[in-house]
Amino acid sequence: MSGTLFPRERAVVADGAVHVPDWLPPERRRALVDACRAWARGPVPLRHTVLPGGGAMSVRTVCVGWHWQPYRYSRTADDVNGARVADFPGWLVGLGREALAAAYGDGPESRGYTPDTALVNFYDSAARMGMHQDRQERSPAPVVSLSIGDACVFRFGNTANRGRPYTDVELRSGDLFVFGGPSRLAYHGVPKVLAESGDPSAGLPRGRLNITLRETGLR
């Protein structure tokens, strides 16, 4: 799946929502997988987030910079082990700026983009993510999403509700997806992971890794 016969095209899925296939070259995928493995070891471990109703999300998550728990950000992982999350590294700010420039073009928005949190999600083949909005951030800056490993169906919807209209996009290893502007609060989710479609050369023989970079707007 990672080596494609025909190049896939960049696509504007909705106003402000752009899919850039194969954006991450293999060496950057491997470096990100290594970084995610290190974050998953601590200071806060990779865990299934528990929702207010008591159910646990099927994906496993670790956060960098700010810790997300339903439905707020904090510096410490009070719903896990109380530890302060890993600092957000400068190189990840640089990666976010490059990603925004690739999606929207190089300009003041990409140069000024300063993500300060990353949600690192690991999906096994049974994991899913329901339709939701990313709305705990006070900043209106775009969300940058990077995918590595198994492909998935990424459902990108509208800003009014979880239902139709939506577009299903196949996100594969190395793909970038950015949503901002009029699409910033669009509902989105992952109804399916395509098991064993992945990218062993990225250092992830099984499963899917998704990293979303965001500006929280918090101090």
Ligand SMILES: O=C(O)CCC(=O)C(=O)O
């Ligand atoms: O895994 C994905 O592609 C989406 C992740 C996501 O929606 C989130 O972290 O809020």
